[in-house]
Amino acid sequence: MPWSSPNGRPGRWRTLGVVTTAGLVLGGCAPLVEPQTVVNEERSGVDLPVRKGGEISVALDADPDALDPTLSSTLVGRQVYTSVCEKLYDVGENLEIVPQLAADLPEISDDGLDVTIPLRRDLLFNDGTALDAHAVKRSLDRHREMPASRRATELESVRSVEVVDADTVRLRLHRPYAPLTSMLADRAGMILSPTALDELGEDFGQAPVCVGPFHFVERVAQDRIVVERSEHYYDADLVNLDRIVYRPIPDPTIRLANLRSGQLDAMWKVSPDDLPAVSNEDGLTLLNQPSIQYMGMSVNVMNTDGNTAEPGQVEGPLAEDPRVRQALALSLDRDTINEVVFSGLHQPACGPIPPSSEFATEETQACPEHDPDRARELLAEAGVQTPVPVELMISNEPLTLRLGQVIQAMAAEAGFQVRLRPTEFAASIAEAQSGNFQTYISGWSGRPDPDGNIGSFHVRSGANNYSGHFTPETDELIREAAEETDPERRRDLYSELVPRLRDFNNIIYLYRERLYAAHSTDLAGVRVYPDGLMRFREAGFVAEGGEG
Template identity: 45%
Template sequence: MVLAAALATATLGLAAGGASAQTTVRIGLAEDPDVLDPSLGRTYVGRIVFASLCDKLFDIDADLNVIPQLAVSHETSEDGLALTIRLREGVTFHDGTPMDAKAVKYSLDRHRSMEGSFRRGELSIVENVEVVDPLTVRLDLKSPFAPLLATLTDRSGMIVSPTAAEAAGDQFGNNPVCAGPFEFVERVQQDRIVLEKFDDYWNADAINVDRVEFRPIPDSTVRLANLQSGQLDLIERALATDIPTIEADPDLVLETTTELGYQGMTINVANGEGATGPLAESPLVRQALNLAIDREALNQVVFNGAFFPGNQWVNPQNSWYQDAYPVPARDVEQAKALIAEAGVETPIVVDFMVPNNPEVRQVAEVIQAMAAEAGFDMQIRVVEFATGLQEAEAGRFGAFMLAWSGRPDPDGNIYSFAHSTGPLNYGKFASEAVDTALTQARTATTQEGRMQAYSDVADVWLTEGSVLYLYHRAMLIAHTTAMQGYTPRPDGLVSLLGVTME
């Protein structure tokens, strides 16, 4: 199989004079990404594509430390109100235009002001972006903002070509132009996204692959079968139940990291037509649903114990975890008592929207059975992933199984979901106390101050809020032994730096 996979990657044949074959890496994705525009994108699989397409001002290392990427250094003012960034010299975009301070200002302003931008909330603390000189920018802040560098390690820190973005307008995502190791070639919806090596990439010596093809294959069984047959070289999010199969195959390698994010259920409390009924109206009923779920049993039944039960926006091993709120044990009798206290009749009917993923569907079915014992009728409605996001925005759901891939700073896991103006607050939960505490967590200058602020968030959000946290995944990436030099990232994304194909 190794030989077959190696031959399959030599898709472009031998060049004249006997040069080595060009190599293609084929990556199987669990969903088709949304728009390939860093300002507008919001999916995990989109972030995987961006990792090859669009470099950021900063990145993270294996220990979650922030390190320079398009930047070379940074300095924060003593009062915390200004961040000065020095940029890498000689970097160009895929269209040949310079990646300089003007381009950085343009991109950050675009993230902050573009209609529909999901980066607006992430950068709302920025008052102004100033060009200091051709390779230096200064971000003036409204107040100190502890998560800023971590925020710039993701899509908010991705820099796009102003020339290409101005020409394309809101269609930029159809032909994105960035400064990453690979440039965009084509996209066929639900079939493939193709990138090719950018010869003028600033770190070109680390890129040994000529072409990348991302292929969305929602069925995990089919995705693994394609990897085993040599039709794919790497798959993301293999099933936990497939771990024994992968480990037993001498031609495959399994890479594992614990995700920074969480898997949970978003409850519609105030968003449109779906915000009706006891679950939306009563925090007691939401607490009852929380207590009806046995997280450890869910982990054992669906994931063979390979994942990690959780109840917060970070996992229990994370230094930001709130110990005062441990993972709750299942208590059906207490759940029934809370429903009675709320004065609600059972069964409580819930429109339960679930992405069309075999593993997630199984999770939903287990939750459905557990919740039924407490008096809930969780009516599962399976939707395609992109459709689910549209339905969530429109408020056409009662509960929604929704994953979050996670960020290195806790702010990235909670603010956009729990703040009343957060762009990912699909349940439209609103609390002045939570808003205030989330802002304090952003502006506090010490870890102790931030921890206290998150404690204040937990006091309200974990009892009244619109997300029930369930578990944290082991990020399972499998690839063929023909792929050498692959290093798993702590954020679960796929980097091809240093990768070679035999």
């Protein structure tokens, strides 16, 4: 139904998108700055006095998958969750794990098998019902046991969840699991309203109810997700905005044009092409953070019937012969990709552990040289006819398509013929999960603990193991590293593990994004942390007399 903006502007979802690339010509009047200057100017948010009330429109880079924490798997979905579904724990500005719905960090028994979590008291879900230990147990059990759960791998170490009392739960583990608290700082730790689960069951994602500063109002596919300030939120006094409208706009040019025109108040993912202008543009604030994510190319090796089903060998030289996958990896020049596609504003990457991690070592950060000559030799050794055909599924977003074209050109020099298969983002996730692809460009927003970036991607039938590839030896090493509580020993284990994973090339790691978001200078209090999420809990319009 029609609506109007509480901040005095007309309801903008009716006209959003009419601003085209012409808006860029009119909007960018500020002098440009050097790209490297943009990289060096980190900013997680702006602190200014804000006023109560108002509504904002926020552009996302894609339409999220189902808003069901048990089933979802996208970063763009997590952007919405920050407003409507809090977790037992959260990630702080410096990637520290902090209590959120929990009252304190867990108490862990000496043998590492019992994890006791105290809960904050007097919490209410956004439907007004109480959050207690029984609700926590029900959500955790759903994450662990529901068919098709994307959280099952993350909580695989949990044997049972017990209610100690109304404000305490205890997790009994099969084995010690050092990353557990980190896992509970994401979707595995989101607690869902039992009343909503009773009403909606498997359709929970159509109208999610959790604890959060905002409550879900409506979703129109490919158009908008609307949330409003919750009257039941425990820190309601900190929440300033009345309403947020999330808009999926895959094209970064159109996102920026609408931000400049005032049709949007904030946007995720400023294109590297636009960063020098945006960083110095009147009326806009650029937020810039390093990330713990990675982007890579998954190669379908053993995903024949869905990535959580029994693995089976995929046919074709790329899947069957590791030399062919190595040749493809050697054909790609990560430094040139970063310069040509991203203006040098991201970072080449060759593994799942970011350099900022306490577990980063020389071995985990090593990158193989770009070597097309060796790639051609490997194809000759494998006895394959060239050019080797490769289909690359890729999201149909302009910058990603440019990446695909660069990969095409580089791989061609080594003896590959890459054909791009542009696919809508949410559809590409479904295709990857089902195994309906040969290679696929995708990313992971990253977790503070390395196991969150490794386990579900490389173990047998892992929730995010789109390639399907595994070995018993690396499965055991992943498990051993996750059980280890001594940081030095864990570092050594990852130094052994990551080179092995890299050699399989079932994921060819390519680059690590920096995080660039922008908002109007009328706003303050928007936060972006290295976990890749925009937080609006304390955001608001700048109060009269404040300087935007």
